[in-house]
Amino acid sequence: MKIAITTMVYNERVNLPIWIRHYAGHCPGAALFVVDHGSNDDSTRGLTGVNLVPLPRSPFDDQTREEFVADFQHALLRFYDVVIYTDCDEMLVADPRKHVSLASFLAATRSEVIAPTGVLLLHLLGIEPPIDPSAPILGQRRYVWFRAGMCKPSIARVPLRWSTGFHSCDRIPDYRTDLYQFHLSAMDVDIAQERWELTRTMAWSERALTHGWGSHQRQSRSERFHWAFEVPAEHIKVHGAAPFAFEADLKRVVDSTRMVNRFYQFDWFAGRIAQVPEGFFGLI
Numbered sequence: 071m072k073i074a075i076t077t078m079v080y081n082e083r084v085n086l087p088i089w090i091r092h093y094a095g096h097c098p099g100a101a102l103f104v105v106d107h108g109s110n111d112d113s114t115r116g117l118t119g120v121n122l123v124p125l126p127r128s129p130f131d132d133q134t135r136e137e138f139v140a141d142f143q144h145a146l147l148r149f150y151d152v153v154i155y156t157d158c159d160e161m162l163v164a165d166p167r168k169h170v171s172l173a174s175f176l177a178a179t180r181s182e183v184i185a186p187t188g189v190l191l192l193h194l195l196g197i198e199p200p201i202d203p204s205a206p207i208l209g210q211r212r213y214v215w216f217r218a219g220m221c222k223p224s225i226a227r228v229p230l231r232w233s234t235g236f237h238s239c240d241r242i243p244d245y246r247t248d249l250y251q252f253h254l255s256a257m258d259v260d261i262a263q264e265r266w267e268l269t270r271t272m273a274w275s276e277r278a279l280t281h282g283w284g285s286h287q288r289q290s291r292s293e294r295f296h297w298a299f300e301v302p303a304e305h306i307k308v309h310g311a312a313p314f315a316f317e318a319d320l321k322r323v324v325d326s327t328r329m330v331n332r333f334y335q336f337d338w339f340a341g342r343i344a345q346v347p348e349g350f351f352g353l354i
Contacts (some may be wrong), residue, residue, distance in 0.1 A: 073100035074150040076132025076142065077158045078135060080106075080127075081114040081268060084203050084261050085158040085254060088102060092161045092354055093154075096120055096172035101150070105142070108136075122205045131275035132234035133282040139236075144229040152176055154225050159254040161207075161354045162186055162224060181244035182228045186251040187316045192302050192343070193258050196296035200352065201258040211257050213311055215302050216319045216341030220253050221245060231332070234283045238333040247317055247325050252354055256298040266294050300341055311345040 075093045079086055086104070093102055102120040108127025123142075128134075139155055146153045156162060164175035192213045193201070201210050222236050232238045256262050269287040269341040278284060286294070319341035326337035 071152065072150045073097050073105060073152045073154070073173070073176065074146045075100050075154040076103040076105065076139070077156055078105040078107060079109060079114065079158045081109050081111040081113060082158045082354045083111050085176060088207065088254070088354070089158050090120055093313065096179065097175060098173065120226060129273040129275040131278050133277065136232045136234055136236065137270055140231050143226065146297050147229060152225060152227055156224050161252045162256065163250045163252060163350065163353050165248040165250065166349050166353060175249060182226065182248065183223050183230065183239065183241045183243045184225040185221050185223045185243035185245045186249040187247055187320055188222065188251045188253065189214035190217050190253045191257045193256060193299065194303055194306065195299055202344060206352040207254065207257060207345060207354040212304065213343060213344040214252065214345045216316050218323050218336060218341065220251055221320065221323050222251065224251065233333045239271055240332055242327065242334050245320055247320055251318055261300060263291060264300060266291060305343050312342040314344045315339065315345050
């Protein structure tokens with residue numbers, strides 16, 4: 071099986087090495103494509119084991135990004151059996167209790183479009199120390215928060231068109247309980263706040279500002295800090311962590327999926343906060 075895995079980046083000095091390490095390890099032999107939208111922090115210089123696709127920098131526009139990635143995906147499918155697209159801070163992990171690796175999951179799953187169970191990896195301030203990005207991430211971080219918007223249709227054997235942000239597409243996905251997407255944007259408070267400053271101050275297209283695309287990336291530091299760090303910490307303090315089982319959350323996503331403006335969209339909500347089983351440690 072021929073697999074292509076793609077991402078699109080801008081100044082991802084922390085996440086890009088993790089992304090490359092993760093997918094090269096979980097899908098040996100897959101072709102990794104890094105589309106560089108004008109990085110100027112040297113994060114894409116001297117990369118090994120990936121195919122670099124350089125683009126000139128322009129004001130950020132979610133629809134332009136989606137259209138480029140979709141066209142690129144269509145072209146790759148002429149040569150590859152499966153094409154995966156994830157943002158640089160999104161790591162797909164097949165449930166180790168059921169699959170040996172992401173590659174073995176793909177070999178065993180014939181669905182044309184696959185969406186994972188999406189979870190935000192949390193940093194519990196005052197309990198967990200700063201993260202070491204060069205070391206395995208899971209184990210350093212042990213709690214996740216189910217987020218419906220992170221159940222993205224990331225894997226496809228057919229050409230797709232996505233909505234902005236890649237949260238939905240023009241085909242109904244196979245939503246999987248044995249595949250997880252760990253979103254790393256809140257894995258460390260200092261790294262997160264540095265990234266927020268970049269996305270808040272970078273140039274955005276007039277179209278993006280008019281339509282409100284990526285508005286969460288332009289929130290104030292206090293707003294983002296509240297939902298990413300204060301809210302989950304207070305929840306765990308009061309309620310503790312739930313078991314690592316998201317079937318009910320994912321069923322709510324499936325049951326709410328419907329066609330809206332050409333895309334199969336679902337209700338966005340925040341689900342349970344759970345503790346990651348030790349069997350997952352080291353898988354990112």
